Amino acid sequence: MLDKTYQPQDVETRLYKAWEEGGCFRHGIKSGKPYTIALPPPNVTGSLHMGHALNHTLQDVLIRYQRMRGRDALWQPGTDHAGIATQMVVERQLAEKQQNRHDMGREKFVERVWQWKAESGGMITGQQRRLGESCDWRRERFTMDEGLSAAVRKVFVELYREGLIYKDKRLVNWDPKLLTAISDLEVEQHEIKSHLWYFKYPVEGMPDTYITVATTRPETMLGDTGVAVHPEDDRYKHLIGRYAILPLVGRRIPIVGDEYSDPEKGSGAVKITPAHDFNDFEVGKRHNLEMINIFDRHAHLNENVPEKYRGMERFKARKQIVADMEELGLVEKIEPNTHMVPHGDRSQVVIEPWLTEQWYVNAAVLAKPAIEAVEKGEIQFVPKNWEKTYFEWMRNIQPWCISRQLWWGHQIPAWYGPDGKVFVAYDEAEAQAEADKHYGKRVELTRDEDVLDTWFSSALWPFSTLGWPEETDLLKSHYPTDVLVTGFDIIFFWVARMIMMGLHFTKKVPFHTVYIHALVRDEKGQKMSKSKGNVMDPLDIIGKYGADALRFTLSIFAAQGRDVKMSEQRVEGYRNFATKLWNAARFAEMNGCALSADFDPAKVQGTVNKWILGRLAQAARDVEAALEAYKFNEAAGALYHFTWGTFCDWYLELIKPALNGDDAALKTETQATCAYALKQLIHLLHPFMPFVTEELWDKLFGKPGGFLMLRDWPNDGARPEDPAAAAEIDWLIRLIDGVRAARSALNVPAAAKIAMIANGANAETAARLQRHADPIKRLARIETISADQAAPQGSARIVVDEATFVLPLADVIDIAKERSRLTKEREKAEAEIAKLDAKLNDATFVARAPEHVVEEQRERRAAQAALVAKLADALQQLG
Structure with a gap:
């Protein structure tokens, strides 16, 4: 006998352990067509958040569904080393002990990060298990394990030898706190209230003549190597080709005509600092201007500025330079100015455009086939509107800076000879052999200290995790993968790069579908953040309400293109849904509802039983169609309405007379039909609510059938409805619902039994009234049913099809x-x-x-x- 109440805390850990020990998550347990999802690897920097819970729940729904459909399902798990983020965590831990990585040295520091990764990675996979994720844990990978590291080395070396990886001196986004280059995607724009300074630069050879430039960054003027004006600006045409004298420095800098300068903005003349501004860098290249780097890696002024300013922090230098220009009478005016300033998304300090030598990937070449794959429909985005976002970025893609000045990550496989010549190779021995051949003697090599951008190794995830560059059986059978489930925020970081790398190295797309889910927000629709105090921890919610309740809440609100609004009240509501299912199963068990070996749904005779089987078939079709279209909310919604409304509220109520009546044949059929419908319903619900369904299966139907999660998906969707039964019971429900709604709206006391008059009923309706008088009276609280009488004064009227049902209420309200x-x-x-x-x-x-x-x-x-x-x-x- 089922327990009186369902306690998820007593069930979930036990069941998960049984599944894992039983090998239920392993690929190959079903022999059908392969179905593969590569789990977006969580960073080893902490714990899972509600966004992870949504992302992982939707993937698990798909994997469990396809596994039950007979597919050879592989959900490939793993974690990401997350270069900058992980190094920051460990450096903070060291700082608390008054230590830093430089004192430790690279080797000891990396050892320390590996220790921390072991702790954090284990915590994350433990949380994934609490959510019920059916990953093939035997195949767990890490972006810096030996197999993936080999893949990274091969990709780097091959792209270098093809000329698609190269070193170049270009401007990068330099983080002066983390002391590394970061990508454009790791930069946040913050609105800052500041000033616009108008500086007067003397024009050479023209006494008392100045050209006024407007700038938001006075500190960079020491690196100016030109002034740009629009070639059609009449105010400055006569100065193009002349020189200005850079105040405080004394350098002659050319005045050039360039359309970058906007005559309507500021003074119309722009100071050009090619080494410290991305737009200025392009102007400098067009006019062959000198590029002078005036900052060191800490964003302090270096030896390329007058001695007075050397070593100054950039914002202190700003104040000093403005003061010195004012003293010289070269500040024309200062205006308040609100503008966007780039900040590092992790360090939250102002990013410095900095001229430095870095490693780059020629992304434009790799992007062409990746664009074509989406254009041709080889890869489809769901919802489709995200394709536009993908195309806009890919068609304007810039060289990808892949080097990071960190210690944690894949160290770049490049070695330098005595004269700086670079040797890129799979290992040091190969580089040494190449160098010795080049120099004609044994030379000492120095390895490049930089590591690769985290997204470089993540870009290989769908195929490197399956054994590439080896031609493994798993790579042959399970690649390309089927669907990538991810958030819109990493379409550029990750999705686009996986497509580029997958096509280049395997000549196949890495997946055929990219399902983009929205954000999880709080109940008011606000983004969750620690500062707002509205963060919901998925582990806390699971501990309180169970994993099934959280999973179902996330699924039923995962509508395409709409953010998920989360609240504890909603999760509590779906915990009540699990309880409702449990109570329905107890009702069935207590009323002897059991399946006989020879039960055949096609031979059912009772109208209500035919009706529930038809509704079950429709629910199965709705769920299947919704999941095939990645409409998780519609699939969960169909199951919710069938379970709570159709099965529990209507069917179980309508069959009570049969279960308690004297018609033995009808009772036996009804018991079997109820058990059958419950069994199939548990099947359909399993991908969304794996724990409560597995527990019910085990207690009611499991022995000797084994685990529910390995059973075949029900084929009820193929069964046609009985139109006559459907029409009759739907009519009955509409009538009872109409009476109930009228009673509620008109404040009729719940205990009051009232009369009902059926006017204008045809023969079919009259027959239905007679057949279903008992449930109408019982469920609508009706005392008597009569026909074709004048409506008394003070009556409510309900129209159902051709008939009007009159409720005399004058004596009641x-x-x-x-x-x-x-x-x-x-x-x-x-x-x-x-x-x-x-x-x-x-x-x-x-x-x-x-x-x-x-x-x-x-x-x-x-x-x-x-x-x-x-x-x-x-x-x-x-x-």
Whole structure:
């Protein structure tokens, strides 16, 4: 006998252990067509958050579904070394002990990071198990394990030998706190209130003549090597080709004509600092201007500036330079100015464009086939609108800076000879042999100290985890993978780079579908953050409500293109859903509902039993169609409505007379049908709620059938409905629902039994009324049913098909009072709608209010509109 209540905390750990020990997650356990998902590897920097919970839940739904469909399902797990993020964590830990990596040395520091990775990685996989993830844990990989490291070396060496990896001196986003280059994608723009300084530069050979430049960064003027004006700007045409004298430095700098200068902006003349501004860098290349780097790696001024400023921190230098220019009378004016300033997304310090030599990938060449693959439909984005985002970035792709000045990561396989010549090779021995041959003697080599951008190794994830560069059987059978489930924020970081690398090295796309899910926000639609105090920890939620409740909540709100609004109340609601399912199973068990070996759904005779089997078949079709289209919310919604409404609230109520009646044949059929429907329902729910369904299966149907998760998917979707049974029971439900709604709207006391008159009923409706008099009376609280009588004064009316059902209520409620109450409530709701419309029609409010506030107002309006419709219907029922 099932326990009275379902306790997920007592079940989930036990079941997961049994699944894992039973080998249920292994690929090859089913013999059908391979189905593969490569889990986006979580960073080994902490714990899983609610975004991970959504991402992993949706993947597990797909894997469990396809496994039950007979596919040879492989969910490839693993973790990412997350270069910058992980190094920062460990450096912070060292700082707390007054230590730093430089004192430790590279080798000892890397050992320390490996120790921390072992602790953190184990914590993450433990959390994944708590969520119920059915990964093939035997195949767990790490982006710096030996197999993946070999893949990284091969890719780097081959791309270098093809001329697609090269060294170049270019501007990079330099993080002066982390002391490394970072990518454009790791830069955040912050709005800063500052100033616009107008500096006067003397023009050579023209006494008392100045050209005024406007700048937001006075400290970079010491690196100016030119002034640009628009070639058609009449104010400055006569100065093009002349020279200005750079104040404080004395350097002659040319005045050039370039369309980059905007005559409408600032003074119309722009100082050009090619080594410290990305736009200036391009202007400098066009006009062959000198590139002078004035900062060191800490963003302090270096030896290329006058001695007075050397060693100064950049923002202190700014104040000093402005003061010195004012003293010389060369500041024309200073204006307040609010503008965007780039910051490192991890360090949160101002990023410095810095001229330095780095390693680059020629991304433009790799992007061409990756663009074509999506254009031809070989890879499809779901929702499709994300393809536009992908194309915009890929068609304007810049060289990819892949070197990072870190110690944790894949060290670049490049060695330098005595004269700086580079030797790229698979290992030091190969580099040494190449160098000895080049120099004609044995020479000492020095290895490049930089490591690769984390996304370089992650870009190989779909095929490197399957054994590439070896031609493994698994690579042959399970690559390309099927679907990538990920967030929109890493389309550029990761998705695009996997497509580029996959096509280049395997000549195949890495996956055929990219499903992009939205963000998980709080109940008001705000982004979760520690500073707002609205972060929900998935492990806390699981501990309180169970993994199934969290999984189902995330699934049913995962509508394409819409953020998931999370709240504890919602999770609690779906915990109640699991309880509802459990109670339904207990009801069935207590009423002797069991399956006989010879039960054949096609031979069922009872109308209600035919109806539930038809509805079950429709639910199965809806779930299958929704999952094939990655509409997780629709699949979960179909199961929720069938379970709670159709099966529990209607079917179990409608079969009580048969279960308690004297018709033995009908009772036996009903018991078997109920057990069959429950069994199939548990099957359908399993991908979403694996724990409660597995427990019910084990207790009710499992022996000797084995684990539910390895059973074949039900084929009920192929069974046609019985149209006559469907029409009859749907009519019955509409009638009972209509009476219940009228009773609720008109405040009829719950205990009051009332009369019902059926007017205008045809022969079929009359027969139905007779057949179903018992459930109508029992479920709608009806005392008597009569036909074709005049409606008494003070009656409610319900129309179902051709018949009007009259509920005389004059002796039960005060009709005038109810009409007055309903009218007032409707007027109040209409007034509220008018207020909300005034706000929502105000363009200023919609533009300035936070997005979640606007959305909240829209939701309130929709709720009020629904209330008005309900109240209007109630008033109409009263006549």
